[in-house]
Amino acid sequence: MSATPTAREEILARMRRALDGAGEAPVPPREYRRSLETGADITAMLIDRLVDYKANVHHGLASIAAALGDAQRVVVPADLPEDWRLGGAEFVPDTELSTADLDGMDAVLTGCAAAVAVSGTIMLDAGAAQGRRAITLVPDHHVVVVRRDQIVGHLAEALPMLDRTAPQTWISGPSATSDIELQRVEGVHGPRRLDVVLLED
Amino acid sequence: MSPEIVPAASLIPADAPFPKAAKVALGMPQLRKNLAHATGTIRAKRANVAGELDDWEPLRDTAAAIKADVQHRLPELAVEFERNATAAGAHVHWARDAQEANAIAARIVREAGADEVVKVKSMATQEIELNEHFEAVGLKAFETDLAELIVQLAEDRPSHILVPAIHYNRTEIRDIFDQRMSDAPKGLTDEPAALAEAARQHLRRRFLSAKVAVSGANFAVAETGSLVVVESEGNGRMCLTMPQTLISIVGIEKLLPSFSDLEVFMQLLPRSSTGERMNPYTSVWTGAREGDGPQDVHVILLDNGRTGVLADEVGRQALSCIRCSACLNVCPVYERTGGHAYGHVYPGPIGAILAPQLEPGRHDDLPYASSLCGACYEVCPVKINIPEVLVHLRQQGPHQAGERAAMGGAKAVMARPRLWRAALKAARLGSMPWRRKGFLRRLPWPGSKWTVSRDLPVPPKEDFRDWWKERQR
Amino acid sequence: MPRVGLFITCVNDALFPETPKAVVRILERLGYDVDFPAAQTCCGQMHANSGYKKDAAALAGAFEDVFGAYDAIVTPSGSCAAMARDQYPHLIGSDIGDHVYELSEFLIDVAGVEDVGARFPHTVTYHPTCHGTRALGLGDKPLRLLRAVDGIELVDLPAADQCCGFGGTFALKNSDVSSAMLADKCRHAADTGAEYLAAADNSCLTHIGGGIHRSGGPRPIHYAEILASTA
Numbered sequence A: 001m002s003a004t005p006t007a008r009e010e011i012l013a014r015m016r017r018a019l020d021g022a023g024e025a026p027v028p029p030r031e032y033r034r035s036l037e038t039g040a041d042i043t044a045m046l047i048d049r050l051v052d053y054k055a056n057v058h059h060g061l062a063s064i065a066a067a068l069g070d071a072q073r074v075v076v077p078a079d080l081p082e083d084w085r086l087g088g089a090e091f092v093p094d095t096e097l098s099t100a101d102l103d104g105m106d107a108v109l110t111g112c113a114a115a116v117a118v119s120g121t122i123m124l125d126a127g128a129a130q131g132r133r134a135i136t137l138v139p140d141h142h143v144v145v146v147r148r149d150q151i152v153g154h155l156a157e158a159l160p161m162l163d164r165t166a167p168q169t170w171i172s173g174p175s176a177t178s179d180i181e182l183q184r185v186e187g188v189h190g191p192r193r194l195d196v197v198l199l200e201d
Numbered sequence B: 001m002s003p004e005i006v007p008a009a010s011l012i013p014a015d016a017p018f019p020k021a022a023k024v025a026l027g028m029p030q031l032r033k034n035l036a037h038a039t040g041t042i043r044a045k046r047a048n049v050a051g052e053l054d055d056w057e058p059l060r061d062t063a064a065a066i067k068a069d070v071q072h073r074l075p076e077l078a079v080e081f082e083r084n085a086t087a088a089g090a091h092v093h094w095a096r097d098a099q100e101a102n103a104i105a106a107r108i109v110r111e112a113g114a115d116e117v118v119k120v121k122s123m124a125t126q127e128i129e130l131n132e133h134f135e136a137v138g139l140k141a142f143e144t145d146l147a148e149l150i151v152q153l154a155e156d157r158p159s160h161i162l163v164p165a166i167h168y169n170r171t172e173i174r175d176i177f178d179q180r181m182s183d184a185p186k187g188l189t190d191e192p193a194a195l196a197e198a199a200r201q202h203l204r205r206r207f208l209s210a211k212v213a214v215s216g217a218n219f220a221v222a223e224t225g226s227l228v229v230v231e232s233e234g235n236g237r238m239c240l241t242m243p244q245t246l247i248s249i250v251g252i253e254k255l256l257p258s259f260s261d262l263e264v265f266m267q268l269l270p271r272s273s274t275g276e277r278m279n280p281y282t283s284v285w286t287g288a289r290e291g292d293g294p295q296d297v298h299v300i301l302l303d304n305g306r307t308g309v310l311a312d313e314v315g316r317q318a319l320s321c322i323r324c325s326a327c328l329n330v331c332p333v334y335e336r337t338g339g340h341a342y343g344h345v346y347p348g349p350i351g352a353i354l355a356p357q358l359e360p361g362r363h364d365d366l367p368y369a370s371s372l373c374g375a376c377y378e379v380c381p382v383k384i385n386i387p388e389v390l391v392h393l394r395q396q397g398p399h400q401a402g403e404r405a406a407m408g409g410a411k412a413v414m415a416r417p418r419l420w421r422a423a424l425k426a427a428r429l430g431s432m433p434w435r436r437k438g439f440l441r442r443l444p445w446p447g448s449k450w451t452v453s454r455d456l457p458v459p460p461k462e463d464f465r466d467w468w469k470e471r472q473r
Numbered sequence C: 001m002p003r004v005g006l007f008i009t010c011v012n013d014a015l016f017p018e019t020p021k022a023v024v025r026i027l028e029r030l031g032y033d034v035d036f037p038a039a040q041t042c043c044g045q046m047h048a049n050s051g052y053k054k055d056a057a058a059l060a061g062a063f064e065d066v067f068g069a070y071d072a073i074v075t076p077s078g079s080c081a082a083m084a085r086d087q088y089p090h091l092i093g094s095d096i097g098d099h100v101y102e103l104s105e106f107l108i109d110v111a112g113v114e115d116v117g118a119r120f121p122h123t124v125t126y127h128p129t130c131h132g133t134r135a136l137g138l139g140d141k142p143l144r145l146l147r148a149v150d151g152i153e154l155v156d157l158p159a160a161d162q163c164c165g166f167g168g169t170f171a172l173k174n175s176d177v178s179s180a181m182l183a184d185k186c187r188h189a190a191d192t193g194a195e196y197l198a199a200a201d202n203s204c205l206t207h208i209g210g211g212i213h214r215s216g217g218p219r220p221i222h223y224a225e226i227l228a229s230t231a
Helices: A007-018 A042-052 A061-068 A099-103 A155-161 B018-026 B029-052 B056-072 B074-087 B098-111 B123-127 B130-136 B146-153 B170-180 B192-209 B235-241 B259-273 B306-310 B315-320 B326-330 B332-337 B348-358 B375-379 B386-396 B401-414 B417-430 B464-472 C010-014 C018-029 C045-050 C053-067 C078-092 C103-110 C130-135 C141-147 C175-191 C202-215 C223-228
Strands: A056-059 A073-076 A090-093 A107-110 A114-116 A121-124 A141-147 A168-171 A193-199 B091-095 B116-119 B140-143 B212-215 B219-221 B226-231 B245-251 B281-286 B296-302 C004-006 C072-075 C100-102 C123-126 C153-155 C196-199 C219-222
Touching: A007 B074, A007 B091, A007 B306, A042 A056, A042 A193, A056 A061, A061 A107, A061 A141, A061 A193, A099 B192, A114 A155, A121 A155, A155 B259, B018 B029, B018 B332, B018 C175, B029 B259, B029 B326, B029 B332, B056 B074, B056 B259, B056 B315, B074 B091, B074 B296, B091 B098, B098 B130, B098 B212, B098 B245, B098 B296, B116 B130, B116 B192, B116 B235, B123 B130, B123 B245, B130 B140, B140 B146, B146 B170, B146 B192, B170 B192, B192 B235, B212 B235, B219 B259, B226 B235, B226 B259, B235 B281, B306 B315, B306 B348, B315 B348, B315 B386, B326 B332, B326 B348, B326 B375, B332 B348, B332 C175, B348 B375, B348 B386, B375 B386, B375 C130, B386 C045, B401 B417, B401 C045, B401 C053, B417 C010, B464 C010, B464 C018, C004 C018, C010 C202, C018 C103, C018 C219, C018 C223, C045 C053, C045 C078, C053 C078, C072 C078, C072 C103, C078 C100, C078 C130, C100 C103, C103 C141, C103 C223, C123 C141, C141 C153, C141 C223, C175 C202, C196 C202, C196 C223, C202 C219, C219 C223
Parallel strands: A056 A193, A073 A090, A073 A107, A107 A141, A141 A193, B091 B296, B116 B140, B116 B212, B212 B245, B245 B296, C004 C072, C072 C100, C123 C153, C123 C196, C196 C219
Antiparallel strands: A114 A121, A121 A168, A168 B281, B219 B226, B226 B281
């Protein structure tokens, strides 16, 4: 055993010393909203926010083909429903594709775990029809299918729908930056085109 | 031929006292124009999206209380985080200071068989000067955030927490790319979209081939052992997803008790920082996930002065900061001087309370770099009472002898009503020669600090007390 | 009727007698019995905010001695009222600040009036001072009182919420930044074309007025003087 404390021991000891006499921790109040007003049209709100972020919104399963545009090679998670693979593109299941393979894809088609209307956020948690993170990142065009029952109004309603310890990506519009004069410009490193296909029940 | 790149940091002395450095910055008209334009834009956007939420104030109250709770339970939460992250496959390291953190990071890079890393924008790594340390030991760190890239290419220093290149306008950025980016496209315009495209092309290969990435984290969730990075461009996702090895350097104050606390902070942070309802991309990861992203995942928990801040009952609220930079954007001082004048990686109002606490004995001038107007407190999403801490730090810090004597004298007079009345009378008599003009135009030092830009009214012939006495009769 | 003590503030004691006179006239017009305790000096704000806690505590203690017996203490300064309310609790453990009212707070919240029967046929622009607005939360109270003044024409001040750059000793310690802030405030004030620039704090008005005296622009006036006017 070494006499000198490890960094871990020393930092924890510093914390305890600093907090000596600090008293009880306050209990945080929770007076904020956890849902939207009842009756809010959350689908309309989601569409409004997505359009505001310059994402494209489509309706119905059949519109997947149009959402994919002229993409020829489309990577999909291996478990993507067969009936989503619409249009003339070649659908390439992600079975350990290399980075170079992914870089050669024109688009990616996935589902999602949840969508938040108030902020126009689509959440991926590596669950069904979503795949690993790289496939929704490297291709320049992401088409994501959102079922009506996956849309919630508020962020607080969406978090319980996620697999908390799975890798997550929350997406609010296509890649953007505010680094030039603090004005939002779309399109840097992530997919520059985001198409959202809404499926009614 | 575009003009020569002169980094602002080369003109504004980093080690000079704030008033002196500020004076240099005030004399740079383009810098002031860029800052006024950018801060003005973001202010309006922030106010707009914060105003959209009818529960903004309750959200702030909750966020402030969660952060206070975290501070009170820091040892327990840090250990809980360590346990859960480790169980999920992460390696958790602890670093007492910058040197230790840099050494751990460098060792991991070498063990991964790499000599370069891609970086996600991170204040913690700027604070510990990781890039400089890496360069000194033969490693290279490539910044991938657009603004960080601009600053790195310009060989400048960041001037803002969120937008380190806020002091450059689009034309200057074009010039920097044009001259310093080896693969900049010919005929590059200053259209922001064209500049973003140039950055994309420049970094793409590096992202896809990098072995190691270095990041910070916006939040570290104790309950799950998860880290959260909030970003816009996708450079964060690239760094957090593509390399095999990921090193995240996280200040101990970034802890949150539970995953559901994100429902509070992920409403406040994007709206306060970029003025958006939500930032384009948020990444959440917990240890390593087989077949998905980095397999060799490291977290370095960083103290570097934070436990010292924690020991100050009033000052510790500075540890609640979530680095949104709303306080910088509304600060009338920051707007006019920019970040370099503060001489620290954390500029603006939050820097004025954080820098002197993280590095005691240095930056004693910063708590005075504020008119105490309170605009910062008003917008702070975690309700850090910055004016309160500024005053508190002024009360701790050293005072110059002459000033101390003057203040002591003033207090001695003001504490004795008769002396006070006598002093007022003396002032009235003494200023008689200037009564007709009504104002003094030039005073000797230190009054000259006032009359440099303002006249000073002289006391009137009759004061309120005379009037009151007359009336009572 | 509550017993009203008038705290005129050290700045008005030294430089601006017309402001406290105006407060007396307004309150008496509304039927209040106003008292001016002559032993008053300063609230201690300059010392506290410059880092001289002990000196500030001594002055705060003296303030409490002088004003402790009043039901309401009225002052024509948002900044001094905020000092008593925000800083006295931890400075001297006193809650006397709960009884200190900036004039507009007293008129609207206690007296319950917005129209104080004033007449002021001039163009006026209003600068909401920082401590009054943010520390004290005056909101638009002074403006509501001004809007009710007969004959007044109020003109919006551009970037009104921006600090004028005074900040007590900030104006000296960071004179260059302060001057830059002041220059913008003076320019905005001049741009309104108003005859008067009103505010709730004569310390800020000393600063802005000192700048305007050089660069030209509206005449600085404490809003109490407008409310007292019946011309």
